[in-house]
Amino acid sequence: MNRILAALATSVSMLALIPAPARAGGTFPSGIWTLQDENASISTQSLTDRFYVNGFHLGWTSNPGAVPQGLAAWGHAVLGQGRQRVSISLTQKIFTPAATTLINPPVNDEPYAGSLLASFSLIQDTHRTRTIMGFDTGVFGRDAGAEIVQNTTHAIIGQGRTHGWAYQLPSEPAFDLFASRIWRLPLTNPGAGLEADALPQISAMAGTTEIYAEPGVVFRVGEGLGADFGAPLISPAPSGGDAYSARRFAWYVFAGAGAKLVAHDEYLQGTLFQPSRSVQPYRVVGSVEAGVAVIWRGVRLTYTQVFQTERFHGQTGGIHEYGSFAASVRF
Secondary structure (H helix, E strand, O other): OHHHHHHHHHHHHHHHHOOHHHEEOOOEEOOEEEEEEEEOOOOOOOOOOOEEEEEEEEEEEOOOOOOOHHHHHHHHHHHOOOEEEEEEEEEEEEEEOOOOOOOOOOOOOOOOEEEEEEEEEEEEEOOOEEEEEEEEEEEEOHHHOHHHHHHHHHHHHOOOOOOOHHHOOOOEEEEEEEEEEEEOEEOOOOEOOEEEEEEEEEEEEEEOOEEEEEEEEEEEEEEOHHHOOOOOOOOOOOOOOOOOOOOOEEEEEEEEEEEEEEEEEHHHHOOOOOOOOOOOEOOEEEEEEEEEEEEEOOEEEEEEEEEEOOOEOOOOOOOEEEEEEEEEEEO
């Protein structure tokens, strides 16, 4: 519990990095606030409470230009000119085996695991590109509170208790560096006032929880596509991020795919500094996504359905699915 509070304190302390112009009335930070949840229960399959079970994300993104002076200068020196924002978030992810009714799950199934991470990133946009660079820090394993969140939620909604959390991965500190680049490429106008574009991207992470690179591409059709760089997803997945521009009205439907090239996955391979359960990850994990996004009077709502190939040797059930819903509001 102390480490959960430490992760929360880290996220709150990051608010000190928000420059004064971003604070409405000098107190509440203006900008974009995002609440996002991903859950495997949103699926076309009958067995859903397994593997990547749930992801929760609470984020704040500054208005353009509201960036600490030193960070802004560094960003321009590395990336050139562009419109800058900073983003701060708190994210929890929960993983379980398929055999959630067993007190002692099979050792060749995905380990029970969770993480609670506070993130800070710099976002820099041009008319055709978005670059995101940052880091996360927090706790991995038992002290991430995954067991508490899952079983409390199940009790509230009347769903059966998950029994094997006594065998979850032990606690360790977590720290990761991450970066991504998205390109916005206009395509042939489909007519009827519609726009179409492609969003190729490459993302990467290196740290204690994961080491990977992931190329991907998303295709969109709709109106007002210049408002953002695609719908957000909790990493790792092709994601446009939390930042978007104000529009009276914009919308699009989208579909895309990505290929995650895995060098290390602590959720599967177990903790780094102490013995734990583990399974062998596949080195390439594919994903396909499709969904819809709407922006209306400064509010953005997105829904994405994700289909993911098997992540570890011995995984059962074939393609894994989860749904992702995000709501963002500008202040």
